[in-house]
Every structure is written in C-alpha cells, then in structure tokens.
Amino acid sequence: DAGITQSPRHKVTETGTPVTLRCHQTENHRYMYWYRQDPGHGLRLIHYSYGVKDTDKGEVSDGYSVSRSKTEDFLLTLESATSSQTSVYFCAISDSSGGHQETQYFGPGTRLLVL
C-alpha cells in the first residue's frame, strides 16, 4: 500500500463523540487526501492537503476538519460524530509530476461505525 498506514482500522463510537482518524505516510509525498466510500456513492473527497498546514475542502467537508502539521501525517477529525458519518474512510497520497500530482496511492481504509 505504498507506505501508507491508517489508524485505527476499525472503530465503533457513539453519536456526539469526537473521533480522529490518522493517516501516516513514509513516501514524503506532498499531497494527501481523505475520502469516504459509501454504497451507491463511490468515493467522495472530504478534504485534501497540498503541503504542511495547507488544506482545502472537498465535496463533502461538512462535519469534518483536518490538520497537517508534518509532511507524513494527515488527521481527519469528526467534531461530533453522527450516524450519517458511518462509512469507510480512505487516505490517499500523491506526488507532483511536472508541477501537478496525478496518480494517487491509497491506504487500507478505516471502517467507522457511529451508533
């Protein structure tokens, strides 16, 4: 999985609790992404980062925040988890080629269940 780990791999939590998912890479890639995957929706981008402390919103960012204080770590936080955030979360990384990133490499995913 191209030097990408996600933790935890599985989590069960209760509605209203904060949850933080961690993505760690050993590839020194510039770009990092958080997606969620749900049946019938494919992969949807939550947030992404184009450098340390540089982040931007994706398609489904409401209810999520991110932080990137080091090149290798990208954290996704659910401030107050809701049942609609039950999903499989994937982290991806990418490097730049000619100034633009192209191929993305995915982590193994985190299965989150919000009760």
Added chain:
Amino acid sequence: SQQGEEDPQALSIQEGENATMNCSYKTSINNLQWYRQNSGRGLVHLILIRSNEREKHSGRLRVTLDTSKKSSSLLITASRAADTASYFCATGLYTGANSKLTFGKGITLSVRP
C-alpha cells in the same frame, strides 16, 4: 456531483473472455485514470491516459479516451478469476497548483472460473 459515470454497474463474464467497461464524464479533464478495488481493500491505480492521448496499453489492459464524446473505455483481455473486483474511473483536473480526482461510483466485475 460525480464527474465520472461508469457503465455497466455490474458485469459478469467467464474466465478467458474480455471485459469492457465504460466511463463518461461531463467537463474538461487533464487526464482520466482507472483504479481497481478488491473487496475490503484500498484502491490500486491501474492506468492513466492524458487528455491528448487516445489509447494506452498496459499488459492485458487497454484504455481509450475520446474527448469529443467525453468518454473512456477500459478493456481487460483474457480475464482471470483474480480480476474479480470493483473498477473505478477517475477524472483529473488541474486548478492552479492543485489538482483533484473525481471518482465514479464503480463497476463490479465478476469473473467466473
């Protein structure tokens, strides 16, 4: 909204047959990529075709791109049971210094031994 829309949603073929999967998109792109996802795993990049290319090959994979029709196809020749997976097309668009991929909903391919 999803940029890429794959067709069909599900495909079942016999081992040894060819599998053709299609992807349509709506706006301009810089590249189009295909990814595979085995059950319970992350996505794996298969092939990338740039907007100025029409066809690319990689092993048993052949991808075409028709920018006038905003469509792409992925052909897997001589399929194997191990090709059973979900396949996603993703369109890449550069905006300034950043670029993002927009994924379709995926095609489930089953290859019967």
